[in-house]
Amino acid sequence: MSSPTLKVGIVGLGRLGQRHAINLAQRVPNAEVVAACSPMPAELDWAASTLGITTGYADYDALLAHPGLDAVFLVTPTSLHADQIIAALRAGKHVFCEKPLSLDLADCLKVEAEAARHPQLTIMIGFVRRFDASYHDAQQKIAQGMIGKPYLVRSQTCDQNDPSGAFMRFAPTSGGIFLDCSVHDIDLARWLLGNPVPKRVYASGTNAIHTGLQAFGDVDNGLATVEFSDGSMASFMASRTMAHGHETLTEVFGTGGRLAVGSNPRLNRVEISDAHGVRNECTPDFYARFADAFLIEAQEFTDAALGRRTLSLTLHDATEATRIGLAMTQAMREARPIEF
Ligand code: NAI
Structure with missing residues:
Protein backbone atom coordinates (compact mmCIF):
# COMPACT_ATOMS: atom_id res chain seq x y z
CA MET A 1 0.00 0.00 0.00
CA SER A 2 1.41 3.36 -0.98
CA SER A 3 -0.47 5.71 1.36
CA PRO A 4 1.50 6.39 4.56
CA THR A 5 -1.74 7.10 6.44
CA LEU A 6 -4.65 4.72 6.91
CA LYS A 7 -7.94 6.51 6.21
CA VAL A 8 -10.41 5.00 8.62
CA GLY A 9 -14.18 5.15 9.01
CA ILE A 10 -15.40 4.58 12.55
CA VAL A 11 -18.70 2.69 12.66
CA GLY A 12 -20.65 2.75 15.91
CA LEU A 13 -20.04 5.47 18.47
CA GLY A 14 -21.55 3.97 21.59
CA ARG A 15 -19.92 3.01 24.87
CA LEU A 16 -16.79 1.57 23.25
CA GLY A 17 -16.91 3.19 19.80
CA GLN A 18 -16.22 6.63 21.27
CA ARG A 19 -13.11 5.28 23.02
CA HIS A 20 -11.83 3.73 19.78
CA ALA A 21 -12.62 6.95 17.90
CA ILE A 22 -10.57 9.03 20.35
CA ASN A 23 -7.63 6.62 20.08
CA LEU A 24 -7.71 6.54 16.28
CA ALA A 25 -8.15 10.28 15.90
CA GLN A 26 -5.63 11.39 18.51
CA ARG A 27 -3.24 8.60 19.49
CA VAL A 28 -2.54 6.32 16.52
CA PRO A 29 0.11 8.14 14.47
CA ASN A 30 -0.60 6.57 11.08
CA ALA A 31 -4.40 6.57 11.26
CA GLU A 32 -6.72 9.34 10.14
CA VAL A 33 -10.44 9.14 10.88
CA VAL A 34 -12.03 10.56 7.74
CA ALA A 35 -15.67 9.71 8.48
CA ALA A 36 -18.02 8.33 11.10
CA CYS A 37 -21.13 6.19 10.78
CA SER A 38 -24.02 5.87 13.21
CA PRO A 39 -27.80 5.84 12.90
CA MET A 40 -27.92 8.23 15.87
CA PRO A 41 -27.51 11.92 14.87
CA ALA A 42 -26.35 12.79 18.40
CA GLU A 43 -23.40 10.40 18.02
CA LEU A 44 -22.37 11.98 14.72
CA ASP A 45 -22.65 15.39 16.38
CA TRP A 46 -20.35 14.13 19.14
CA ALA A 47 -17.77 12.99 16.55
CA ALA A 48 -17.87 16.40 14.85
CA SER A 49 -17.72 18.53 17.97
CA THR A 50 -15.28 16.40 19.99
CA LEU A 51 -12.96 15.07 17.30
CA GLY A 52 -13.57 17.28 14.28
CA ILE A 53 -14.87 14.35 12.22
CA THR A 54 -17.27 16.42 10.17
CA THR A 55 -18.28 13.78 7.64
CA GLY A 56 -20.95 11.58 9.15
CA TYR A 57 -23.11 8.90 7.56
CA ALA A 58 -26.30 7.39 8.93
CA ASP A 59 -26.00 4.65 6.32
CA TYR A 60 -23.17 2.08 6.37
CA ASP A 61 -23.13 1.54 2.57
CA ALA A 62 -22.70 5.30 2.13
CA LEU A 63 -19.70 5.22 4.45
CA LEU A 64 -18.17 2.36 2.45
CA ALA A 65 -18.45 4.57 -0.66
CA HIS A 66 -16.59 7.46 1.02
CA PRO A 67 -13.83 8.56 -1.40
CA GLY A 68 -10.39 7.32 -0.41
CA LEU A 69 -11.56 5.21 2.54
CA ASP A 70 -9.02 2.46 3.35
CA ALA A 71 -10.50 0.76 6.42
CA VAL A 72 -13.47 0.46 8.74
CA PHE A 73 -13.45 0.10 12.51
CA LEU A 74 -16.65 -1.73 13.49
CA VAL A 75 -17.82 -1.10 17.03
CA THR A 76 -21.44 -2.01 16.41
CA PRO A 77 -23.85 -4.47 18.03
CA THR A 78 -22.56 -8.02 17.65
CA SER A 79 -25.57 -9.07 15.56
CA LEU A 80 -24.32 -6.77 12.76
CA HIS A 81 -20.66 -7.82 12.72
CA ALA A 82 -20.67 -10.61 10.12
CA ASP A 83 -22.71 -8.76 7.49
CA GLN A 84 -20.81 -5.51 8.01
CA ILE A 85 -17.44 -7.27 7.72
CA ILE A 86 -18.45 -9.03 4.52
CA ALA A 87 -19.74 -5.79 2.97
CA ALA A 88 -16.48 -4.01 3.86
CA LEU A 89 -14.32 -6.76 2.39
CA ARG A 90 -16.37 -6.71 -0.83
CA ALA A 91 -15.83 -2.93 -0.98
CA GLY A 92 -12.07 -3.52 -0.68
CA LYS A 93 -11.64 -2.15 2.86
CA HIS A 94 -9.45 -3.41 5.68
CA VAL A 95 -11.57 -4.34 8.71
CA PHE A 96 -11.19 -4.09 12.43
CA CYS A 97 -14.22 -5.50 14.25
CA GLU A 98 -15.00 -5.77 17.94
CA LYS A 99 -15.43 -9.16 19.59
CA PRO A 100 -17.19 -11.50 19.31
CA LEU A 101 -17.01 -12.09 15.55
CA SER A 102 -20.56 -13.46 15.58
CA LEU A 103 -22.96 -15.43 17.77
CA ASP A 104 -23.52 -17.82 14.89
CA LEU A 105 -20.87 -20.33 13.86
CA ALA A 106 -22.10 -20.49 10.25
CA ASP A 107 -21.70 -16.71 10.01
CA CYS A 108 -18.14 -16.94 11.36
CA LEU A 109 -17.31 -19.46 8.65
CA LYS A 110 -18.95 -17.25 6.01
CA VAL A 111 -16.71 -14.37 7.10
CA GLU A 112 -13.65 -16.64 6.96
CA ALA A 113 -14.60 -17.73 3.43
CA GLU A 114 -15.06 -14.12 2.29
CA ALA A 115 -11.76 -13.08 3.90
CA ALA A 116 -9.98 -15.87 2.02
CA ARG A 117 -11.12 -14.17 -1.23
CA HIS A 118 -9.35 -10.94 -0.19
CA PRO A 119 -5.91 -12.00 1.07
CA GLN A 120 -4.59 -8.47 0.50
CA LEU A 121 -6.99 -7.07 3.12
CA THR A 122 -6.27 -7.06 6.85
CA ILE A 123 -9.05 -8.31 9.10
CA MET A 124 -8.74 -8.26 12.85
CA ILE A 125 -11.20 -9.13 15.63
CA GLY A 126 -10.57 -7.16 18.82
CA PHE A 127 -9.36 -9.62 21.41
CA VAL A 128 -7.88 -6.74 23.33
CA ARG A 129 -6.31 -8.70 26.16
CA PHE A 290 -7.36 -2.33 29.43
CA ALA A 291 -7.07 1.28 28.19
CA ASP A 292 -3.43 0.82 27.12
CA ALA A 293 -4.22 -2.45 25.37
CA PHE A 294 -7.01 -0.83 23.30
CA LEU A 295 -4.47 1.67 22.00
CA ILE A 296 -1.81 -0.94 21.19
CA GLU A 297 -4.48 -3.03 19.44
CA ALA A 298 -5.46 -0.08 17.22
CA GLN A 299 -1.80 0.57 16.43
CA GLU A 300 -1.24 -3.07 15.43
CA PHE A 301 -4.29 -3.03 13.15
CA THR A 302 -3.17 0.22 11.51
CA ASP A 303 0.39 -0.99 10.95
CA ALA A 304 -0.84 -4.32 9.55
CA ALA A 305 -3.28 -2.62 7.18
CA LEU A 306 -0.46 -0.35 6.01
CA GLY A 307 1.62 -3.46 5.27
CA ARG A 308 4.19 -2.75 7.97
CA ARG A 309 3.68 -5.93 10.01
CA THR A 310 1.62 -9.10 10.14
CA LEU A 311 -1.18 -9.56 12.64
CA SER A 312 -0.49 -11.54 15.81
CA LEU A 313 -3.93 -13.21 15.77
CA THR A 314 -6.08 -14.78 13.08
CA LEU A 315 -9.70 -14.64 12.04
CA HIS A 316 -9.94 -18.35 12.80
CA ASP A 317 -9.02 -17.62 16.44
CA ALA A 318 -12.26 -15.60 16.61
CA THR A 319 -14.28 -18.43 15.07
CA GLU A 320 -12.88 -20.84 17.65
P1 NAI B 1 -23.31 0.31 22.23
O1 NAI B 1 -24.72 -0.16 22.11
O2 NAI B 1 -22.95 1.27 23.30
O3 NAI B 1 -22.86 0.93 20.83
C1 NAI B 1 -23.25 0.40 19.58
C2 NAI B 1 -23.12 1.48 18.53
O4 NAI B 1 -23.48 0.95 17.24
C3 NAI B 1 -24.02 2.69 18.76
O5 NAI B 1 -23.25 3.82 18.50
C4 NAI B 1 -25.10 2.55 17.71
O6 NAI B 1 -25.63 3.80 17.33
C5 NAI B 1 -24.30 1.92 16.59
N1 NAI B 1 -25.10 1.25 15.57
C6 NAI B 1 -26.21 0.51 15.72
N2 NAI B 1 -26.65 0.05 14.52
C7 NAI B 1 -25.76 0.52 13.60
C8 NAI B 1 -25.67 0.40 12.19
N3 NAI B 1 -26.57 -0.30 11.48
N4 NAI B 1 -24.63 1.00 11.56
C9 NAI B 1 -23.74 1.71 12.25
N5 NAI B 1 -23.77 1.86 13.59
C10 NAI B 1 -24.77 1.27 14.26
O7 NAI B 1 -22.43 -1.01 22.34
P2 NAI B 1 -20.91 -1.17 22.86
O8 NAI B 1 -20.91 -1.52 24.29
O9 NAI B 1 -20.10 -0.04 22.40
O10 NAI B 1 -20.50 -2.53 22.09
C11 NAI B 1 -20.22 -2.54 20.70
C12 NAI B 1 -19.41 -3.80 20.40
O11 NAI B 1 -18.21 -3.77 21.15
C13 NAI B 1 -20.11 -5.11 20.75
O12 NAI B 1 -19.84 -6.07 19.75
C14 NAI B 1 -19.44 -5.55 22.05
O13 NAI B 1 -19.38 -6.96 22.20
C15 NAI B 1 -18.05 -4.97 21.88
N6 NAI B 1 -17.39 -4.68 23.17
C16 NAI B 1 -16.12 -5.13 23.36
C17 NAI B 1 -15.46 -4.91 24.56
C18 NAI B 1 -14.07 -5.38 24.75
O14 NAI B 1 -13.64 -5.56 25.89
N7 NAI B 1 -13.30 -5.56 23.69
C19 NAI B 1 -16.14 -4.22 25.66
C20 NAI B 1 -17.45 -3.70 25.32
C21 NAI B 1 -18.05 -3.96 24.13
Whole structure:
Protein backbone atom coordinates (compact mmCIF):
# COMPACT_ATOMS: atom_id res chain seq x y z
CA MET A 1 0.00 0.00 0.00
CA SER A 2 1.41 3.36 -0.98
CA SER A 3 -0.47 5.71 1.36
CA PRO A 4 1.50 6.39 4.56
CA THR A 5 -1.74 7.10 6.44
CA LEU A 6 -4.65 4.72 6.91
CA LYS A 7 -7.94 6.51 6.21
CA VAL A 8 -10.41 5.00 8.62
CA GLY A 9 -14.18 5.15 9.01
CA ILE A 10 -15.40 4.58 12.55
CA VAL A 11 -18.70 2.69 12.66
CA GLY A 12 -20.65 2.75 15.91
CA LEU A 13 -20.04 5.47 18.47
CA GLY A 14 -21.55 3.97 21.59
CA ARG A 15 -19.92 3.01 24.87
CA LEU A 16 -16.79 1.57 23.25
CA GLY A 17 -16.91 3.19 19.80
CA GLN A 18 -16.22 6.63 21.27
CA ARG A 19 -13.11 5.28 23.02
CA HIS A 20 -11.83 3.73 19.78
CA ALA A 21 -12.62 6.95 17.90
CA ILE A 22 -10.57 9.03 20.35
CA ASN A 23 -7.63 6.62 20.08
CA LEU A 24 -7.71 6.54 16.28
CA ALA A 25 -8.15 10.28 15.90
CA GLN A 26 -5.63 11.39 18.51
CA ARG A 27 -3.24 8.60 19.49
CA VAL A 28 -2.54 6.32 16.52
CA PRO A 29 0.11 8.14 14.47
CA ASN A 30 -0.60 6.57 11.08
CA ALA A 31 -4.40 6.57 11.26
CA GLU A 32 -6.72 9.34 10.14
CA VAL A 33 -10.44 9.14 10.88
CA VAL A 34 -12.03 10.56 7.74
CA ALA A 35 -15.67 9.71 8.48
CA ALA A 36 -18.02 8.33 11.10
CA CYS A 37 -21.13 6.19 10.78
CA SER A 38 -24.02 5.87 13.21
CA PRO A 39 -27.80 5.84 12.90
CA MET A 40 -27.92 8.23 15.87
CA PRO A 41 -27.51 11.92 14.87
CA ALA A 42 -26.35 12.79 18.40
CA GLU A 43 -23.40 10.40 18.02
CA LEU A 44 -22.37 11.98 14.72
CA ASP A 45 -22.65 15.39 16.38
CA TRP A 46 -20.35 14.13 19.14
CA ALA A 47 -17.77 12.99 16.55
CA ALA A 48 -17.87 16.40 14.85
CA SER A 49 -17.72 18.53 17.97
CA THR A 50 -15.28 16.40 19.99
CA LEU A 51 -12.96 15.07 17.30
CA GLY A 52 -13.57 17.28 14.28
CA ILE A 53 -14.87 14.35 12.22
CA THR A 54 -17.27 16.42 10.17
CA THR A 55 -18.28 13.78 7.64
CA GLY A 56 -20.95 11.58 9.15
CA TYR A 57 -23.11 8.90 7.56
CA ALA A 58 -26.30 7.39 8.93
CA ASP A 59 -26.00 4.65 6.32
CA TYR A 60 -23.17 2.08 6.37
CA ASP A 61 -23.13 1.54 2.57
CA ALA A 62 -22.70 5.30 2.13
CA LEU A 63 -19.70 5.22 4.45
CA LEU A 64 -18.17 2.36 2.45
CA ALA A 65 -18.45 4.57 -0.66
CA HIS A 66 -16.59 7.46 1.02
CA PRO A 67 -13.83 8.56 -1.40
CA GLY A 68 -10.39 7.32 -0.41
CA LEU A 69 -11.56 5.21 2.54
CA ASP A 70 -9.02 2.46 3.35
CA ALA A 71 -10.50 0.76 6.42
CA VAL A 72 -13.47 0.46 8.74
CA PHE A 73 -13.45 0.10 12.51
CA LEU A 74 -16.65 -1.73 13.49
CA VAL A 75 -17.82 -1.10 17.03
CA THR A 76 -21.44 -2.01 16.41
CA PRO A 77 -23.85 -4.47 18.03
CA THR A 78 -22.56 -8.02 17.65
CA SER A 79 -25.57 -9.07 15.56
CA LEU A 80 -24.32 -6.77 12.76
CA HIS A 81 -20.66 -7.82 12.72
CA ALA A 82 -20.67 -10.61 10.12
CA ASP A 83 -22.71 -8.76 7.49
CA GLN A 84 -20.81 -5.51 8.01
CA ILE A 85 -17.44 -7.27 7.72
CA ILE A 86 -18.45 -9.03 4.52
CA ALA A 87 -19.74 -5.79 2.97
CA ALA A 88 -16.48 -4.01 3.86
CA LEU A 89 -14.32 -6.76 2.39
CA ARG A 90 -16.37 -6.71 -0.83
CA ALA A 91 -15.83 -2.93 -0.98
CA GLY A 92 -12.07 -3.52 -0.68
CA LYS A 93 -11.64 -2.15 2.86
CA HIS A 94 -9.45 -3.41 5.68
CA VAL A 95 -11.57 -4.34 8.71
CA PHE A 96 -11.19 -4.09 12.43
CA CYS A 97 -14.22 -5.50 14.25
CA GLU A 98 -15.00 -5.77 17.94
CA LYS A 99 -15.43 -9.16 19.59
CA PRO A 100 -17.19 -11.50 19.31
CA LEU A 101 -17.01 -12.09 15.55
CA SER A 102 -20.56 -13.46 15.58
CA LEU A 103 -22.96 -15.43 17.77
CA ASP A 104 -23.52 -17.82 14.89
CA LEU A 105 -20.87 -20.33 13.86
CA ALA A 106 -22.10 -20.49 10.25
CA ASP A 107 -21.70 -16.71 10.01
CA CYS A 108 -18.14 -16.94 11.36
CA LEU A 109 -17.31 -19.46 8.65
CA LYS A 110 -18.95 -17.25 6.01
CA VAL A 111 -16.71 -14.37 7.10
CA GLU A 112 -13.65 -16.64 6.96
CA ALA A 113 -14.60 -17.73 3.43
CA GLU A 114 -15.06 -14.12 2.29
CA ALA A 115 -11.76 -13.08 3.90
CA ALA A 116 -9.98 -15.87 2.02
CA ARG A 117 -11.12 -14.17 -1.23
CA HIS A 118 -9.35 -10.94 -0.19
CA PRO A 119 -5.91 -12.00 1.07
CA GLN A 120 -4.59 -8.47 0.50
CA LEU A 121 -6.99 -7.07 3.12
CA THR A 122 -6.27 -7.06 6.85
CA ILE A 123 -9.05 -8.31 9.10
CA MET A 124 -8.74 -8.26 12.85
CA ILE A 125 -11.20 -9.13 15.63
CA GLY A 126 -10.57 -7.16 18.82
CA PHE A 127 -9.36 -9.62 21.41
CA VAL A 128 -7.88 -6.74 23.33
CA ARG A 129 -6.31 -8.70 26.16
CA ARG A 130 -3.66 -10.10 23.82
CA PHE A 131 -2.35 -6.51 23.62
CA ASP A 132 -2.12 -5.96 27.37
CA ALA A 133 1.52 -5.76 28.49
CA SER A 134 1.08 -8.29 31.32
CA TYR A 135 -0.73 -10.89 29.20
CA HIS A 136 1.83 -10.39 26.45
CA ASP A 137 4.66 -10.97 28.93
CA ALA A 138 2.97 -14.08 30.33
CA GLN A 139 2.55 -15.54 26.85
CA GLN A 140 6.23 -14.88 26.05
CA LYS A 141 7.33 -16.54 29.28
CA ILE A 142 5.23 -19.61 28.51
CA ALA A 143 6.62 -19.75 24.97
CA GLN A 144 10.14 -19.60 26.46
CA GLY A 145 9.33 -22.62 28.66
CA MET A 146 9.45 -20.78 31.99
CA ILE A 147 6.60 -22.82 33.52
CA GLY A 148 7.25 -26.05 31.64
CA LYS A 149 4.30 -27.45 29.76
CA PRO A 150 1.12 -25.41 30.41
CA TYR A 151 -1.83 -27.71 31.13
CA LEU A 152 -4.51 -25.64 32.88
CA VAL A 153 -5.84 -22.11 32.52
CA ARG A 154 -8.19 -20.67 35.11
CA SER A 155 -9.58 -17.34 33.96
CA GLN A 156 -12.32 -14.96 34.99
CA THR A 157 -13.99 -11.79 33.81
CA CYS A 158 -15.96 -10.22 36.63
CA ASP A 159 -17.72 -6.88 36.29
CA GLN A 160 -18.75 -4.59 39.09
CA ASN A 161 -22.43 -4.84 39.89
CA ASP A 162 -24.46 -2.08 38.30
CA PRO A 163 -27.53 -1.84 40.56
CA SER A 164 -29.42 0.01 37.81
CA GLY A 165 -29.11 -3.11 35.62
CA ALA A 166 -28.31 -0.85 32.63
CA PHE A 167 -26.48 -3.74 30.94
CA MET A 168 -29.88 -5.44 30.58
CA ARG A 169 -30.32 -3.52 27.32
CA PHE A 170 -27.66 -5.78 25.81
CA ALA A 171 -29.29 -8.99 27.11
CA PRO A 172 -31.48 -9.71 24.06
CA THR A 173 -28.54 -9.49 21.63
CA SER A 174 -25.33 -10.22 23.58
CA GLY A 175 -25.53 -14.01 23.28
CA GLY A 176 -25.30 -14.41 27.04
CA ILE A 177 -22.54 -14.05 29.58
CA PHE A 178 -20.18 -16.63 28.06
CA LEU A 179 -20.18 -15.12 24.56
CA ASP A 180 -20.18 -11.56 25.85
CA CYS A 181 -17.60 -11.83 28.67
CA SER A 182 -15.91 -15.25 28.73
CA VAL A 183 -15.12 -15.03 25.02
CA HIS A 184 -12.07 -12.99 26.07
CA ASP A 185 -10.96 -15.69 28.53
CA ILE A 186 -11.58 -18.42 25.95
CA ASP A 187 -9.33 -16.62 23.50
CA LEU A 188 -6.66 -16.18 26.17
CA ALA A 189 -6.85 -19.86 27.15
CA ARG A 190 -6.37 -21.02 23.55
CA TRP A 191 -3.50 -18.59 23.08
CA LEU A 192 -1.73 -19.45 26.33
CA LEU A 193 -2.21 -23.21 25.90
CA GLY A 194 -0.98 -23.23 22.29
CA ASN A 195 -4.32 -23.51 20.41
CA PRO A 196 -5.56 -26.89 21.66
CA VAL A 197 -8.65 -28.44 20.06
CA PRO A 198 -11.76 -28.47 22.33
CA LYS A 199 -13.24 -31.88 23.17
CA ARG A 200 -15.96 -31.43 25.82
CA VAL A 201 -17.58 -28.60 27.80
CA TYR A 202 -19.44 -28.45 31.13
CA ALA A 203 -21.17 -25.30 32.37
CA SER A 204 -23.66 -23.91 34.82
CA GLY A 205 -24.77 -20.56 36.19
CA THR A 206 -27.00 -18.66 38.56
CA ASN A 207 -28.75 -15.32 38.83
CA ALA A 208 -27.57 -13.87 42.12
CA ILE A 209 -29.00 -10.37 41.64
CA HIS A 210 -30.31 -9.71 38.12
CA THR A 211 -33.05 -12.32 37.91
CA GLY A 212 -34.51 -10.61 34.81
CA LEU A 213 -31.69 -12.23 32.81
CA GLN A 214 -33.46 -15.56 33.14
CA ALA A 215 -35.99 -14.47 30.51
CA PHE A 216 -33.11 -14.37 28.00
CA GLY A 217 -31.63 -17.72 29.06
CA ASP A 218 -28.83 -15.77 30.63
CA VAL A 219 -27.23 -15.61 34.09
CA ASP A 220 -25.32 -12.99 36.06
CA ASN A 221 -22.72 -15.55 37.20
CA GLY A 222 -21.50 -18.43 35.04
CA LEU A 223 -18.95 -21.22 35.43
CA ALA A 224 -17.59 -23.47 32.70
CA THR A 225 -14.92 -26.10 32.19
CA VAL A 226 -13.45 -26.99 28.81
CA GLU A 227 -11.46 -30.18 28.17
CA PHE A 228 -9.13 -30.12 25.19
CA SER A 229 -8.13 -33.16 23.18
CA ASP A 230 -4.44 -32.87 24.13
CA GLY A 231 -5.38 -33.30 27.83
CA SER A 232 -5.13 -29.63 28.76
CA MET A 233 -8.07 -27.86 30.41
CA ALA A 234 -9.52 -24.44 31.03
CA SER A 235 -11.96 -23.25 33.64
CA PHE A 236 -13.86 -19.99 33.36
CA MET A 237 -15.91 -17.74 35.60
CA ALA A 238 -17.89 -14.73 34.46
CA SER A 239 -19.81 -12.41 36.75
CA ARG A 240 -21.76 -9.18 36.59
CA THR A 241 -22.22 -8.82 40.34
CA MET A 242 -18.87 -8.00 41.95
CA ALA A 243 -19.18 -5.53 44.82
CA HIS A 244 -15.60 -4.23 44.58
CA GLY A 245 -15.04 -3.43 40.87
CA HIS A 246 -13.91 -5.05 37.63
CA GLU A 247 -11.61 -8.02 38.14
CA THR A 248 -10.01 -9.86 35.26
CA LEU A 249 -7.74 -12.62 36.55
CA THR A 250 -5.99 -15.39 34.67
CA GLU A 251 -3.78 -18.16 36.02
CA VAL A 252 -1.78 -20.56 33.88
CA PHE A 253 -0.53 -23.73 35.53
CA GLY A 254 2.42 -25.53 33.97
CA THR A 255 4.46 -28.59 34.87
CA GLY A 256 7.20 -26.26 36.13
CA GLY A 257 5.32 -23.33 37.63
CA ARG A 258 2.33 -21.01 37.54
CA LEU A 259 1.80 -17.53 36.15
CA ALA A 260 -0.98 -15.23 37.33
CA VAL A 261 -2.10 -12.01 35.67
CA GLY A 262 -4.31 -9.67 37.66
CA SER A 263 -4.32 -11.34 41.10
CA ASN A 264 -4.75 -7.94 42.67
CA PRO A 265 -7.11 -5.85 40.50
CA ARG A 266 -5.78 -2.63 41.97
CA LEU A 267 -6.57 0.68 40.28
CA ASN A 268 -3.06 2.04 40.80
CA ARG A 269 -0.08 1.74 43.18
CA VAL A 270 -1.61 3.73 46.03
CA GLU A 271 -2.05 1.66 49.16
CA ILE A 272 -4.56 3.01 51.69
CA SER A 273 -4.07 2.27 55.38
CA ASP A 274 -6.86 3.42 57.65
CA ALA A 275 -9.43 2.23 60.17
CA HIS A 276 -10.63 -0.38 57.62
CA GLY A 277 -7.18 -1.95 57.22
CA VAL A 278 -4.69 -1.88 54.33
CA ARG A 279 -6.07 -1.89 50.81
CA ASN A 280 -6.01 -0.69 47.16
CA GLU A 281 -8.88 0.78 45.22
CA CYS A 282 -10.05 -1.49 42.39
CA THR A 283 -10.35 -0.94 38.62
CA PRO A 284 -13.98 0.15 38.14
CA ASP A 285 -14.53 -1.30 34.67
CA PHE A 286 -12.91 -3.08 31.71
CA TYR A 287 -11.76 0.14 30.11
CA ALA A 288 -9.86 1.28 33.18
CA ARG A 289 -8.08 -2.09 33.17
CA PHE A 290 -7.36 -2.33 29.43
CA ALA A 291 -7.07 1.28 28.19
CA ASP A 292 -3.43 0.82 27.12
CA ALA A 293 -4.22 -2.45 25.37
CA PHE A 294 -7.01 -0.83 23.30
CA LEU A 295 -4.47 1.67 22.00
CA ILE A 296 -1.81 -0.94 21.19
CA GLU A 297 -4.48 -3.03 19.44
CA ALA A 298 -5.46 -0.08 17.22
CA GLN A 299 -1.80 0.57 16.43
CA GLU A 300 -1.24 -3.07 15.43
CA PHE A 301 -4.29 -3.03 13.15
CA THR A 302 -3.17 0.22 11.51
CA ASP A 303 0.39 -0.99 10.95
CA ALA A 304 -0.84 -4.32 9.55
CA ALA A 305 -3.28 -2.62 7.18
CA LEU A 306 -0.46 -0.35 6.01
CA GLY A 307 1.62 -3.46 5.27
CA ARG A 308 4.19 -2.75 7.97
CA ARG A 309 3.68 -5.93 10.01
CA THR A 310 1.62 -9.10 10.14
CA LEU A 311 -1.18 -9.56 12.64
CA SER A 312 -0.49 -11.54 15.81
CA LEU A 313 -3.93 -13.21 15.77
CA THR A 314 -6.08 -14.78 13.08
CA LEU A 315 -9.70 -14.64 12.04
CA HIS A 316 -9.94 -18.35 12.80
CA ASP A 317 -9.02 -17.62 16.44
CA ALA A 318 -12.26 -15.60 16.61
CA THR A 319 -14.28 -18.43 15.07
CA GLU A 320 -12.88 -20.84 17.65
CA ALA A 321 -13.75 -18.49 20.51
CA THR A 322 -17.35 -18.32 19.28
CA ARG A 323 -17.46 -22.11 18.81
CA ILE A 324 -16.36 -22.74 22.41
CA GLY A 325 -18.56 -19.93 23.80
CA LEU A 326 -21.62 -21.37 22.04
CA ALA A 327 -20.91 -24.83 23.46
CA MET A 328 -20.56 -23.35 26.97
CA THR A 329 -23.89 -21.57 26.58
CA GLN A 330 -25.58 -24.73 25.34
CA ALA A 331 -24.07 -26.80 28.17
CA MET A 332 -25.46 -24.38 30.74
CA ARG A 333 -28.91 -24.04 29.16
CA GLU A 334 -29.33 -27.79 28.64
CA ALA A 335 -27.60 -28.77 31.90
CA ARG A 336 -25.44 -31.41 30.21
CA PRO A 337 -21.91 -31.79 28.86
CA ILE A 338 -21.48 -30.86 25.20
CA GLU A 339 -19.09 -32.86 23.01
CA PHE A 340 -17.45 -31.20 20.00
P1 NAI B 1 -23.31 0.31 22.23
O1 NAI B 1 -24.72 -0.16 22.11
O2 NAI B 1 -22.95 1.27 23.30
O3 NAI B 1 -22.86 0.93 20.83
C1 NAI B 1 -23.25 0.40 19.58
C2 NAI B 1 -23.12 1.48 18.53
O4 NAI B 1 -23.48 0.95 17.24
C3 NAI B 1 -24.02 2.69 18.76
O5 NAI B 1 -23.25 3.82 18.50
C4 NAI B 1 -25.10 2.55 17.71
O6 NAI B 1 -25.63 3.80 17.33
C5 NAI B 1 -24.30 1.92 16.59
N1 NAI B 1 -25.10 1.25 15.57
C6 NAI B 1 -26.21 0.51 15.72
N2 NAI B 1 -26.65 0.05 14.52
C7 NAI B 1 -25.76 0.52 13.60
C8 NAI B 1 -25.67 0.40 12.19
N3 NAI B 1 -26.57 -0.30 11.48
N4 NAI B 1 -24.63 1.00 11.56
C9 NAI B 1 -23.74 1.71 12.25
N5 NAI B 1 -23.77 1.86 13.59
C10 NAI B 1 -24.77 1.27 14.26
O7 NAI B 1 -22.43 -1.01 22.34
P2 NAI B 1 -20.91 -1.17 22.86
O8 NAI B 1 -20.91 -1.52 24.29
O9 NAI B 1 -20.10 -0.04 22.40
O10 NAI B 1 -20.50 -2.53 22.09
C11 NAI B 1 -20.22 -2.54 20.70
C12 NAI B 1 -19.41 -3.80 20.40
O11 NAI B 1 -18.21 -3.77 21.15
C13 NAI B 1 -20.11 -5.11 20.75
O12 NAI B 1 -19.84 -6.07 19.75
C14 NAI B 1 -19.44 -5.55 22.05
O13 NAI B 1 -19.38 -6.96 22.20
C15 NAI B 1 -18.05 -4.97 21.88
N6 NAI B 1 -17.39 -4.68 23.17
C16 NAI B 1 -16.12 -5.13 23.36
C17 NAI B 1 -15.46 -4.91 24.56
C18 NAI B 1 -14.07 -5.38 24.75
O14 NAI B 1 -13.64 -5.56 25.89
N7 NAI B 1 -13.30 -5.56 23.69
C19 NAI B 1 -16.14 -4.22 25.66
C20 NAI B 1 -17.45 -3.70 25.32
C21 NAI B 1 -18.05 -3.96 24.13
